[in-house]
Amino acid sequence: MPLCPHDKQLLDESASGFDCPACGRHFGSQPLCPECGEALKVLKACGAVDYFCKTHGMVSRSRAIVS
Structure with a gap:
């Protein structure tokens, strides 16, 4: 996530986006690339979640931006 x-806490995924367990803020459901701001494709496999930017390749979950 x-x-x-x-x-800078890991966000929990909810049905309508992402929630921060520390501060209680809610964010939209689309993570963005920290380099170009484009929407990231979410890749889920075997319980792992990764992100992919068509311009910059793989983006770690700790670098993904939520708005």
């Missing part, structure tokens, strides 16, 4: 832009 991506990190909260406010307190």
Whole structure:
């Protein structure tokens, strides 16, 4: 999961987006590339979640941006 832009805690995925367990903020469901701001493709396999940018390749969950 991506990190909260406010307190850098891992976000929990919910049906309507992402929630920060530390500060209680809610974020949209689309993580963005930290380099270009484009929407990232979410890749899920065997319980792992990864992100892919068509311009910059793989993006770690700790670098993904949520808005």
